Amino acid sequence: MYFNRKVTNKFLIAISTALIAVNLLIPVAKAQANKVTVSNLGNHFSNEVQCLAENIYYESASESFEGKLAVAQVTLNRVNSGKFPKTVCGVVKQKDEVNGRMVCQFSWFCNQAYSMIRNPYQWEESVLVAKKALTSEVAHVTLHKEKAMYYHANYVKPNWNLPKITQIGNHIFYKERSKI
Numbered sequence: 223m224y225f226n227r228k229v230t231n232k233f234l235i236a237i238s239t240a241l242i243a244v245n246l247l248i249p250v251a252k253a254q255a256n257k258v259t260v261s262n263l264g265n266h267f268s269n270e271v272q273c274l275a276e277n278i279y280y281e282s283a284s285e286s287f288e289g290k291l292a293v294a295q296v297t298l299n300r301v302n303s304g305k306f307p308k309t310v311c312g313v314v315k316q317k318d319e320v321n322g323r324m325v326c327q328f329s330w331f332c333n334q335a336y337s338m339i340r341n342p343y344q345w346e347e348s349v350l351v352a353k354k355a356l357t358s359e360v361a362h363v364t365l366h367k368e369k370a371m372y373y374h375a376n377y378v379k380p381n382w383n384l385p386k387i388t389q390i391g392n393h394i395f396y397k398e399r400s401k402i
Contacts, residue, residue: 266309267356273311274352275345280330282393283344288362289391290348294355295362296370296395300327303371310356364388370395 274297282293300306300313306327307313316327326332339345355361364370368387373395374380384396 266311270310271349271352271356273314274355275349277310277314277328277330278351279339279345279348281328282391283341283348285391285393287347287351289393290351291355291362292365292370292390292393292395293373294351295360295365296373298355298361299366299369299371303369305371365395368395368397370397372396 274294277297278290278293282289285293297310297313301308301310307316314328315331317324317332318327319325324332351361360366365387370387372382372384373393374382376389376392376394382396384399387395387397389395
């Protein structure tokens with residue numbers, strides 16, 4: 223069967239948009255597992271989507287869909303931990319002073335690598351993942367259950383003494399040590 227590519231692409235975009243719209247209309251109670259709800263985001267929902275999408279894009283643009291969900295879940299785990307800022311934008315833009323210099327939780331934010339979207343398709347997927355993460359019960363089941371709080375690229379060797387959870391794509395994920 224022959225399909226007109228332009229018509230098929232327009233149809234797929236329309237279906238994707240409709241699915242996102244339906245997902246955004248899911249009752250707030252369903253999002254309780256992540257505790258990031260429309261009610262506690264208030265009028266800042268679009269800002270939170272933007273911040274989460276930027277973090278997903280600049281941290282994992284070339285990763286798989288699962289890799290993007292994993293980055294989103296770590297961000298949400300931090301929001302819900304009580305140890306980080308209470309908003310997505312607060313977590314993404316968090317800076318700390320270490321040995322007299324400012325250090326960002328996510329290096330792209332300090333490095334100002336966020337000035338340009340280089341790949342519009344990866345950006346669009348990052349926005350979709352951000353919306354899904356903020357409106358679903360859980361973005362990534364394993365990282366939610368294990369309470370993943372940190373990750374790094376597999377080519378980086380930090381001196382972290384943290385329990386490793388898993389590797390997804392080029393990122394290795396960790397949780398905090400259990401308190402005895």
